Amino acid sequence: xxxxxxxxxxxxxxxxxxxxxxxxxxxxxxxxxxxxxxxxxxxxxxxxxxxxxxxxxxxxxxxxxxxxxxxxxxxxxxxxxxxxxxxxxxxxxxxxxxxxxxxxxxxxxxxxxxxxxxxxxxxxxxxxxxxxxxxxxxxxxxxxxxxxxxxxxxxxxxxxxxxxxxxxxxxxxxxxxxxxxxxxxxxxxxxxxxxxxxxxxxxxxxxxxxxxxxxxxxxxxxxxxxxxxxxxxxxxxxxxxxxxxxxxxxxxxxxxxxxxxxxxxxxxxxxxxxxxxxxxxxxxxxxxxxxxxxxxxxxxxxxxxxxxxxxxxxxxxxxxxxxxxxxxxxxxxxxxxxxxxxxxxxxxxxxxxxxxxxxxxxxxxxxxxxxxxxxxxxx
Ligand SMILES: [Ca+2]
Ligand SMILES: [Ca+2]
Numbered sequence: 001x002x003x004x005x006x007x008x009x010x011x012x013x014x015x016x017x018x019x020x021x022x023x024x025x026x027x028x029x030x031x032x033x034x035x036x037x038x039x040x041x042x043x044x045x046x047x048x049x050x051x052x053x054x055x056x057x058x059x060x061x062x063x064x065x066x067x068x069x070x071x072x073x074x075x076x077x078x079x080x081x082x083x084x085x086x087x088x089x090x091x092x093x094x095x096x097x098x099x100x101x102x103x104x105x106x107x108x109x110x111x112x113x114x115x116x117x118x119x120x121x122x123x124x125x126x127x128x129x130x131x132x133x134x135x136x137x138x139x140x141x142x143x144x145x146x147x148x149x150x151x152x153x154x155x156x157x158x159x160x161x162x163x164x165x166x167x168x169x170x171x172x173x174x175x176x177x178x179x180x181x182x183x184x185x186x187x188x189x190x191x192x193x194x195x196x197x198x199x200x201x202x203x204x205x206x207x208x209x210x211x212x213x214x215x216x217x218x219x220x221x222x223x224x225x226x227x228x229x230x231x232x233x234x235x236x237x238x239x240x241x242x243x244x245x246x247x248x249x250x251x252x253x254x255x256x257x258x259x260x261x262x263x264x265x266x267x268x269x270x271x272x273x274x275x276x277x278x279x280x281x282x283x284x285x286x287x288x289x290x291x292x293x294x295x296x297x298x299x300x301x302x303x304x305x306x307x308x309x310x311x312x313x314x315x316x317x318x319x320x321x322x323x324x325x326x327x328x329x330x331x332x333x334x335x336x337x338x339x340x341x342x343x344x345x346x347x348x349x350x351x352x353x354x355x356x357x358x359x360x361x362x363x364x365x366x367x368x369x370x371x372x373x374x375x376x377x378x379x
Contacts, residue, residue: 063090065114065137065146072150074367075158076133079125080241081318083369084108084135085118086146091139096121099134099147111140120318127154158202158240158361176373181224183372184338185262186217186358187278189301194280197265197273197288202361203240204372206251206344207353214301215343215356216256216278217372225378227332232377235322235341237356238370239314245352248315249345252308253322256340258283258299302342311346314354324374 068085076082084096091114098105105128108121134148176182188198192211198204204215217237224230235253261284263277273288282295283303310322324341331339345352357370 063139063144064088065091065094065139065144067135067137067146067148069367069369070133070135070152071148072134072152074152074365076123076152076154077158077241078123078127078129078154078156081120081122081239081316083118083120083318084137085369086114086137087117088114088137088139088144091141091144093140095138095140097136097138099136100128100130101132104136105133108135114139122316123154129154129156176368176371179376179378181219181374181376182362182368183217183359184220185260185340186215186360186372187262189214189216189278189280189342190267191280191301193267195282195285195291195293196267197263197277197279197285198267199261199263199265199273199277200271200360201266201268202358202364204237204343204356204358205353206356208345208349209244209351209353212301212344212348213353214348216260216302216340217343218256218260218262218338218340219374221328221331221337221339224328224332224374225376227329229378230325230329230332230376231379232323233325233328234375234377235324236373236375237320237343238362238372239316239318239320240355240357240361242314242316242354243352245314245316245354248313249350249352249354250311251314251320251343251354252311252346253324253341253343254302254304254306254308255327256302256304256342258303259338260284260340263288304342308346309341314352320354320356328374 066087068087069083070076086094088094093111094114095110096108096112096119098108109119112119131153132151133154134151136145136147138145185199186204188201188205190196190198190211190213204217205213206215207213217235260278261276263273263285264275265271265273265277265288272291275288276284276286277288279285280301281293281298283299284295286294309324309327312320312322314320327339327341343356356372359371362368362370
């Protein structure tokens with residue numbers, strides 16, 4: 001933009017009453033007051049720019065990266081997809097390194113958008129099994145960095161044989177984000193072991209080979225928003241591992257039509273459980289401890305709607321999701337207080353298996369990403 005005209009002039013033409021004219025004496029030359037005003041403007045603009053730049057540097061010095069997960073005590077199984085998550089401000093791209101002790105074991109990714117906030121890494125088959133791992137996330141521009149608060153483990157298989165950990169406090173149910181409802185119960189129904197209960201098992205197994213295993217998961221609707229505000233509800237399970245699924249197998253969710261109780265058994269850990277709980281044969285076996293059938297009206301693998309509510313092509317993605325909006329709306333309209341689904345391959349007779357984390361595993365590993373959950377989108 002063209003500025004106002006001005007020019008250097010002879011001293012004699014400068015009015016002596018002009019304060020700014022006197023300030024801008026250069027050598028023996030005076031400057032026209034208009035030029036002086038312009039110079040003041042330039043100096044002010046410069047000062048203002050300095051203030052702005054100072055402000056920016058203050059913001060930049062407030063830049064940070066915060067590792068959310070893994071942040072200590074997690075278990076990463078070799079050859080499984082694992083998700084690194086973080087918060088950040090003031091960083092454009094970040095580099096993620098896997099540390100073993102204080103040494104870099106491998107570079108998980110060289111540069112990924114800081115705003116992404118998560119990155120999925122497939123733990124290599126040959127990754128050394130150790131309990132001394134952490135991740136470090138660094139701005140590629142340098143300056144800011146953060147590491148896991150404590151070490152986590154890379155393992156061959158999840159240590160199911162470990163004793164149960166104390167329940168975290170506060171109850172993880174209270175920690176669910178506003179748009180999420182965590183499962184209230186889950187288990188595996190094992191056809192080859194039809195009186196067994198797996199209510200406290202850390203993993204849910206879906207498979208055919210060696211006998212059919214079906215997952216079952218239930219949710220309380222106490223915290224579900226009203227039907228008129230719901231746009232979509234997604235059931236999400238977190239994958240622990242898959243096997244023999246080739247290019248992928250469809251897994252369906254089928255709405256359960258009968259009440260059931262979770263139980264406190266863990267068959268694979270040789271814990272039969274006590275009191276009542278779900279088995280392949282019984283929705284509620286009245287005595288888990290005896291290894292026999294104790295129910296009057298066997299459901300034999302679950303009483304459920306024969307058509308799946310939705311199907312998901314299970315490959316190796318870290319999460320499996322199903323659109324269960326219609327079931328939720330129907331349940332709310334019927335005044336139901338709970339809703340449950342059977343989870344199994346469709347068709348079920350194909351090979352291939354998937355292990356999903358259960359609520360018990362999420363609590364055990366203190367990783368709420370693992371929680372079977374309903375994700376609610378409202379309008
Ligand atoms: Ca369970
Ligand atoms: Ca029994």
